[in-house]
Amino acid sequence: MDTDNCQESPTPTSNAPFNNSPSEFQSLDPRSVRLDVISGLISALGLGAMILVASIIVALVFDGMAWIPLLVLATGFLLTTLLVVHALRWPPRDYDRYQWRLDAVGLQIRRGVIWRHQISIPIARVQHADVSQGPLERKFELGTLTIHTAGTENASVTIDGLAHETAIELRDKLVAQRKSGHVV
Amino acid sequence: MSSENNSGTESPTEPTGTEPTQCNLGDSVLASFGRLHPTSVVFDIASHIRSALVPAAIAIYGVAQGDNRVLIFGALMLVYIIGMAAVRFLSFRFRIQDHELVVRQGIFFKRIRTVPVHRIQNINSVQNLLHRLFNVAEVRVETASGTEPEAVLRVLSMTKVQALRDAIADSQAPSFRTEPIESTDVTDSPPSISTETELLQIPTSWLVRAGLANNRGMILLGIVFWGIYQFNLEERVYWVVFDWEKITEFVKQLASGYAVVLYVVAGVLFASLLLRLLSIVWFILRFHGYRLTRSGDDLGISCGLITKVNTSVPRGRIQFISIQQNLWLKWMGFSSIRIETAGGSTQEEEDAASSVASRWFIPVIADADIAQIVGHLREGLTWQPNDLDWQPVSPKTSTRLTRKGIAISAVISIIGLAVSQPWGFLVGFGALVPLVFVAVRTSRAMRYARTDNGIVYRSGIITKKTSMTFFDRIQTLTIGQSPFDRRWKMTRLSVDTAAAGPAQHTIQIPYLSEDFAENEYRAILGKASAQ
Numbered sequence: 142m143d144t145d146n147c148q149e150s151p152t153p154t155s156n157a158p159f160n161n162s163p164s165e166f167q168s169l170d171p172r173s174v175r176l177d178v179i180s181g182l183i184s185a186l187g188l189g190a191m192i193l194v195a196s197i198i199v200a201l202v203f204d205g206m207a208w209i210p211l212l213v214l215a216t217g218f219l220l221t222t223l224l225v226v227h228a229l230r231w232p233p234r235d236y237d238r239y240q241w242r243l244d245a246v247g248l249q250i251r252r253g254v255i256w257r258h259q260i261s262i263p264i265a266r267v268q269h270a271d272v273s274q275g276p277l278e279r280k281f282e283l284g285t286l287t288i289h290t291a292g293t294e295n296a297s298v299t300i301d302g303l304a305h306e307t308a309i310e311l312r313d314k315l316v317a318q319r320k321s322g323h324v325v
Numbered sequence: 326m327s328s329e330n331n332s333g334t335e336s337p338t339e340p341t342g343t344e345p346t347q348c349n350l351g352d353s354v355l356a357s358f359g360r361l362h363p364t365s366v367v368f369d370i371a372s373h374i375r376s377a378l379v380p381a382a383i384a385i386y387g388v389a390q391g392d393n394r395v396l397i398f399g400a401l402m403l404v405y406i407i408g409m410a411a412v413r414f415l416s417f418r419f420r421i422q423d424h425e426l427v428v429r430q431g432i433f434f435k436r437i438r439t440v441p442v443h444r445i446q447n448i449n450s451v452q453n454l455l456h457r458l459f460n461v462a463e464v465r466v467e468t469a470s471g472t473e474p475e476a477v478l479r480v481l482s483m484t485k486v487q488a489l490r491d492a493i494a495d496s497q498a499p500s501f502r503t504e505p506i507e508s509t510d511v512t513d514s515p516p517s518i519s520t521e522t523e524l525l526q527i528p529t530s531w532l533v534r535a536g537l538a539n540n541r542g543m544i545l546l547g548i549v550f551w552g553i554y555q556f557n558l559e560e561r562v563y564w565v566v567f568d569w570e571k572i573t574e575f576v577k578q579l580a581s582g583y584a585v586v587l588y589v590v591a592g593v594l595f596a597s598l599l600l601r602l603l604s605i606v607w608f609i610l611r612f613h614g615y616r617l618t619r620s621g622d623d624l625g626i627s628c629g630l631i632t633k634v635n636t637s638v639p640r641g642r643i644q645f646i647s648i649q650q651n652l653w654l655k656w657m658g659f660s661s662i663r664i665e666t667a668g669g670s671t672q673e674e675e676d677a678a679s680s681v682a683s684r685w686f687i688p689v690i691a692d693a694d695i696a697q698i699v700g701h702l703r704e705g706l707t708w709q710p711n712d713l714d715w716q717p718v719s720p721k722t723s724t725r726l727t728r729k730g731i732a733i734s735a736v737i738s739i740i741g742l743a744v745s746q747p748w749g750f751l752v753g754f755g756a757l758v759p760l761v762f763v764a765v766r767t768s769r770a771m772r773y774a775r776t777d778n779g780i781v782y783r784s785g786i787i788t789k790k791t792s793m794t795f796f797d798r799i800q801t802l803t804i805g806q807s808p809f810d811r812r813w814k815m816t817r818l819s820v821d822t823a824a825a826g827p828a829q830h831t832i833q834i835p836y837l838s839e840d841f842a843e844n845e846y847r848a849i850l851g852k853a854s855a856q
Contacts, residue, residue: 246854258805261846263854266800291667292800292821294831 166240166251172281173302174232180277181228185221192217241300243311248288250300262298266290270312274305284308288315361417362461362482369410369479371455419478421492426466428476440475442496444468446642446666449681450486452633462486462635490637494623520620524701527615527628527689531659535612535689536605538653545603611681612688619701626681634681640702642666644824645832647792648695655789660695662687664702665824703795706778710791713774713781718836719815722768725836730760773818773834773845780820780849782832790830796852798822804846806839816842820849 196217200210231254240251247263268289278284284305288298303311381402387395418429426440450462460483465474481489613630619640627635645665654660664686690698699708738753763786772783779795801821810816819833837845 246850253805256805256807257811258803259846260801260803261850262801263799263850265854290800290821291823293823294819295801295803295821298801 166242166249168240169236169300169302170281170283170304170307171236172304173283174236176277176281176283176302177232177235178228181232182225185224185228188224189217189221192221236302239302241303243314248311248315250298260295260298262288262290264315264318266292267315270315272305272308272312278305282306286311359419359485361414361478362459362480362485363414364459364461365414365417365480366407366410368456368461368463369413370406372479373406373410419476421489421496424496426476426493428478438476440466440468442493445475445493445639447636447638448490448493449474449634449636450481452629452635454631456480457633462633464489486635494620521618521625522620523616523618524624524698525615525617525687525690525694527612527687529609529613531689531691532608532612532615533605534657534659535654535661536608537601538651538657538659538689539608540600540604541607542600542603545607546600608688612685615688617687617698624701626686628681636681638664638666638686640704643702644798644822645792645794646699646702647790647830648699649788649790649830650692651788654689658692659689660692661685661689662695662698663829665822667823703778710781713776715772715774715783716841718768718771718773718834719813719838719841721813721815722771722836723765725809725813725815726764726768727761730764731757734760768836771834771836773837775845775848780832782830782834784830792830792832794820794822794824794832796849796855798824799849799853802846802850802853804842810836814839818842818845 192213196210196214199213200207203209234254235252238252238254238257242249247261247266249259249261251257251259268291270286270288272284272286274284278301282305283301284303284307285299285301286303286308290296290298300308300311381399383395383399387393387399412432413430416430416432420427421442424442426442426445428438428440430436445466445468447465447467449465449467451465452462456462459480461480462483463480464478464486466476466478468475478489610630610632612628615628616626618625618627622640623637624640625635625637627633643664644667647663647665648660649663650660663684687698696708700706734753734757736753737756738750741749741752743749766786767784770784770786770789774781776793779793779798781791781793783789783791799820800823803817803819803821805817805819806815807817813836815836816839817833817835818837819831822832
């Protein structure tokens with residue numbers, strides 16, 4: 142999609158509740174790239190270890206046919222290498238295309254390197270929002286914001302890789318600004 | 326939404342008496358805690374007996390083997406089921422108090438559930454033959470939350486059902502409602518709750534047409550087969566129907582060239598005719614005496630020949646309206662209307678009542694009457710499909726879909742060639758024409774329109790579906806692009822609502838021109854967040 146067009150605010154924000162907040166799209170916390178690289182490496186190496194174990198088991202089962210475990214090992218090595226390369230190279234590209242914006246209209250999230258989408262949640266439709274932190278996220282002081290709506294397919298929308306305090310600030314703004322009453 | 330309010334267990338158990346009762350329930354049957362109908366025990370057992378079928382089968386098998394211990398076990402099981410049903414009946418109480426439906430049940434584990442009346446989406450009642458014998462009905466109270474009904478009242482006498490409906494309608498008086506849409510137009514038509522106007526009655530001749538147009542016969546056939554297997558009749562049935570010796574003899578008699586083809590064609594024709602007849606029967610069984618009424622903001626449906634269904638839908642809860650028409654219906658000048666409300670049953674587990682309330686909201690309607698009915702479904706809604714500003718999808722869509730069709734036929738050709746050496750690829754060529762035809766027609770059929778209330782999407786070539794949702798119902802809005810979309814400068818616009826999905830048409834509009842989709846995205850977003 143045309144990236145420049147998207148930067149414009151959808152409606153004129155004269156008496157907007159978020160005049161002070163920037164209406165430009167914002168990137169995530171840069172530390173999230175490192176977090177994604179690390180978690181990607183962990184899963185890649187975990188898979189590598191599993192393949193190693195599997196090839197040892199195969200070697201014990203097919204006694205005398207050395208090429209079968211070697212083949213498994215070679216494929217596993219190739220796969221692990223690919224995954225490691227992916228874990229190193231993907232997160233920066235994902236980071237470049239992962240942006241969010243909060244304005245008078247609502248929260249908008251843009252994401253995707255290959256399949257791209259932009260989702261918008263009007264503030265009035267926010268049911269509740271919560272911030273969670275995994276062990277790695279705690280170490281990097283990052284947080285995941287989950288926004289719940291009364292919808293079906295997108296009943297919950299997440300942004301991961303925000304700075305923890307940003308996530309909390311965003312959650313408080315979303316919850317404070319939503320209109321009370323019925324949303325369905 | 327309802328999780329905050331309606332599943333609390335710490336709710337008031339006793340009436341405080343200090344608060345004045347806002348609704349006039351002084352002489353109502355429901356002011357004090359009411360019980361279910363005494364026959365509830367029977368129906369409760371009936372509903373739980375299904376879960377006891379397997380142990381029962383084991384017990385019978387055991388007895389046949391001469392093992393009496395199993396019989397004792399079965400008897401205990403039966404006593405347990407009866408006992409539980411009695412306990413459930415004795416401990417079950419419900420009432421309406423201060424705009425809340427309070428349901429109390431349980432002896433050891435007391436459970437009190439309060440459902441705020443304004444959260445109630447549907448009140449469904451189902452009466453099968455046995456229910457009608459005792460003049461009782463099974464009532465389900467549904468809110469927007471999730472998958473299962475908030476309260477199941479199995480079973481109530483019909484007078485109590487009516488009293489419950491009236492009490493809930495009273496509590497849902499417009500002064501109490503806080504629906505933003507309805508507050509605007511109250512001035513020119515003050516909603517009166519008691520007057521019930523009839524919107525639509527479906528005559529049997531329409532149901533016959535609907536039966537012809539929809540292939541529901543398979544369902545009845547399925548029920549017949551289920552019955553055959555359930556009672557282990559299959560061997561006997563096969564003996565009668567498929568006496569292979571006779572059949573082979575018969576075939577041998579006429580197995581002279583083209584006669585066989587003729588008989589096969591005749592057989593297929595007969596079978597499809599039979600299926601359509603069954604389909605008519607299904608429609609008449611299900612929707613005989615269909616009546617759609619409106620009182621104030623509540624729509625009511627009652628229908629059914631043997632199992633009578635009675636359901637009400639507050640029109641402020643309608644998320645999604647879908648008008649659908651297949652080729653047969655189009656030819657006869659009829660359509661069907663489906664609606665979606667939030668929550669209720671999901672598609673997998675829908676009972677007769679909620680199925681009528683949404684999936685078969687109006688099973689068949691003359692095209693001329695659609696505008697008038699749709700006008701009743703939402704305040705300020707008019708339906709003039711010809712006056713809408715219909716926008717096509719990207720003009721490149723038919724090219725894109727045609728190329729896709731060509732690619733598919735190429736793949737079929739290659740597979741065909743692999744299967745059968747010299748002429749196998751012809752299958753792919755044969756598939757090319759219909760594939761391209763479908764591609765072109767599909768892309769032409771897709772239309773999008775934005776109205777004052779919401780957005781409308783139309784698609785489909787065999788079954789034309791025109792669906793609309795409203796700005797105040799839009800929960801999230803998404804535009805997205807796949808790599809292919811980027812190459813063709815197209816965008817998919819999708820809308821998420823709280824609708825549970827039985828209308829089988831979602832507003833996900835693919836192949837829109839990039840710029841158009843972005844403009845619409847912004848326009849819809851502005852309207853959706855304003856409401």
